[in-house]
Amino acid sequence: MSILEKMSSTDAIALEKKYGAHNYHPLPVVLNRGEGVFVWDLEDRKYYDFLSAYSAINQGHCHPKIVDALISQSKKLTLTSRAFHNDMLGQYEEYACQLFGFDKLLPMNTGAEAVETALKVCRKWAYEKKGIVANEAQIIVCENNFHGRTTTIISFSNDPVARENFGPFTDGFIKIEYNNLKALQTTLESNSNIAGFLVEPIQGEAGVYVPSENYLTKAKALCEKHNVLFIADEVQTGIARTGKMLAVDHENVTPDILILGKALSGGVYPVSAVLANNEVMEVIHPGNHGSTFGGNPIAAAVAMAALKVVKDEHLAQNALELGELFRTEMNAYIANSTIVKKVRGKGLLNAILINDTEDSSTAWEICMALKNNGLLAKPTHGNIIRFAPPLVMNKEQLLDCVSIIKNTLQSFEK
């Protein structure tokens, strides 16, 4: 195809299929433009984005203030590495630390890198502060977790597809059932080598599992009792997605280590971060950890702009209110539905459970029909569809989406 010819969606998909590794199974739609809650494909069909790049686009597509920050910083200084200082990093670190209430921030790029960073900080703290014998530290994780794709992280995943033929795996993790305080207590009581407890405040990838009320509060108290670091992975749940700035804020829990990513940059640039107080972060010294791009001036400018948008536009409050409305509307539909069993979630992180076997393709087919009706969403594991629109959505748009979803589901009712 000549570069002067206009590319069709079919052409774009064929190119990816031929030259790209097949590590994803995307919905067959080729996006070419986005603004706020909408995206357009190559044929100029308009869709509601009801996934927000897995909650990275909380501030909406191409938010002008975030894009302006990206452009103006790009024209001035893009990358220094950490061999030298840059004038943006400290300002961003101060802003984020004050906003989230921590002493220090360690900047990285992707969510998985931030999780790795948190695990390393936690282990080092365990040896140097808690006094665990060298190489004996254990970190408790939860079943059905999703924390990213690195070799260490998949070592404690129980998704066979994510692990198959990637071994040998990293030791030092103990898996317990999510939302099971007894299991946490027993593990903490029976093992004095526990350094940390890594947990998603809501399990997003697993299918938006919301734990019981006070689970996080009680888990944090157990960690405190046993001098174990409570590590909250808020890569997906953070930055207003669940109706508060952080999902742990619903229970007024302060993690010892906070992991942020995705919407920390409004989805325009990869930015992630680990935050902790001095007592923990001071175990990190020059040479212990780093990243060429982590803390670069563009990332710093973009993340500050992204966080300001969330605050100035009251996105947490909007997510809280629209989330309630969404679940009320869906519950009204489910009362007379055979195809949907349940809706669950918090704020604008929700999922519906499709009434079919785990291995059936019904959820996928519903997502295809939603796409044809102008709304983009994707199944998570099994027969669960996650709904996570940009938080800049207004009530009228949400109700429009609800009617698209209801009309689409209606065509699947038996």
Ligand SMILES: Cc1ncc(COP(=O)(O)O)c(C=O)c1O
């Ligand atoms: C809770 C959680 N942690 C970590 C990650 C990994 O983030 P990334 O894909 O940026 O590496 C994700 C991604 O979905 C996530 O949901």
